[in-house]
Amino acid sequence: MKRYTKTGLAAAALTALPTLALAQDAAPSFDEIGPYIMTTLLFCMAGFLVFFMAAGFAMLEGGLVRSKNVTMQMTKNIALYSFAAIMYWLIGFNLMYPGDGWMVAGWVGPFFSTTVLDPVGVAAADAALDYASIGSDFFFQLVFVAATASIVSGALAERIKLWPFLIFVILLTGVMYPISGSWQWGGGWLSEAGFSDFAGSTVVHSVGGWAALAGAIVLGPRLGKYSKDGKVNPMPGSNLALATLGTFILWLGWFGFNGGSQLAMGTVGDVSDVSRIFANTNMAAAAGAVTALILTQVVYKKPDLTMVLNGALAGLVSITAEPLAPSLFGALWIGAIGGVIVVFTVPLLDKLKIDDVVGAIPVHLFAGIWGTIAVIFYGEASLGTQLMGIIAYGVFTFVGSLILWFILKAVMGIRVSEEAEINGLDKAELGMEAYPEFSKG
Helix, strand or coil, X not given: CCCCCHHHHHHHHHHHHHHHHHHHHHCCCHHHHHHHHHHHHHHHHHHHHHHHHHHHHHHHHHHHCCHHHHHHHHHHHHHHHHHHHHHHHHHHHHHHCCCCCCCECCCECCCCCCCCCCCCCCCHHHCCCCCCCHHHHHHHHHHHHHHHHHHHHHHCCCCEXXXXXXXXXXXXXXXXXXXXXXXXXXXXXXXXXXXXXCCCHHHHHHHHHHHHHHHHHHHCCCCCCECCCCCECXXXXXXXXXXXXXXXXXXXXXXXXXXXXXXXXXXXXXXXXHXXXXXXXXXXXXXXXXXXXXXXXXXXXXXXXXXXXXXXXXXXXXXXXXXXXXXXXXXXXXXXXXXHHHHHHHHHHHHCCCCCCCCHHHHHHHHHHHXXXXXXXXXXXXXXXXHHHHHHHHHHHHHHHHHHHHHHHHHCCCECCHHHHHHCHHHHHHCCCCCHHHCCC
């Protein structure tokens, strides 16, 4: 180890002063780089939370399907997230955020323009300090598209083949979702028209709901779900504790879903807005759960846990279109109406013989529509503009999904055989069971 005298240290310090001064002059201040750093951090942290929603969807679905189909739901959920991640890199991100690269201005961006991340070790002088790192932005947007695909997974559970479902996911996450998403969040025609959807009640949730509805219609209900006399035969899930855990995970993830959609954390105002979004998001979920609890007690004479769980989720979907502007009371009544929607639309679907295993269509489609309309009470958007956006997303996604499902049905079949459905998809499609020690056969 080298030793220095006091005189030597003083001389070294004096020699270094000009260099230090130049380095200090060249270094950007925190006022310049702070917003970039903090917004990048917001995207990373919020992205982690939204990613964890993949686990929430898996647990919710695993708890609400019968034990003979649990492994299939776990397989679908990890596979759909992985395919979504690859497709969003390959096609989706730049298709959804084309900048000046529109193929059809305001409607369709460039295809197969793969995402390129920031250079390794990029210097502050070389970074676009007006926003955030490309990597964080890409990751944050990616986890949203995976949530859209998860909505479809739960609705079509217990009777759909694995590979046709995953082919649909590839097309949904790589093409359909990014195109429609670009209309609003990519600066497309709906954004120009004044449509408002802060974090995705329509852009994410109703898109997943419309795709699920189309699939449920083409696929048909599970065997024995509806009797010829119109009676609905309940098919209880395998593990309501698991479903409850999944709901709490989704609730947690939603703080990232809505809070991260502030898209900035570089000022006191931005940070305050993010915290306000957290509080409103939480209030809407609580109101949806309590409303569903009370309504099921009144209507069915006993509380229904699955309705309460979906009530909380419907409250979350409802507040997603505008989680910033309302007061806490505003978030409460918006979420409460979401809970009402779930309690009354679940039996409505059964009357129409549309079999939605986990209640994804009432939660994500119907509550998503309500949340998008509710924006008019707190934002500058008009009812006409909001309805136009809802209809545009509905027509594009429902019709497009319907066509894809019919093509898949004709080309390779989308439904398992009756024998496979009776025995369970775990055995028939995968050859393994989630609970083998409890198997009857």
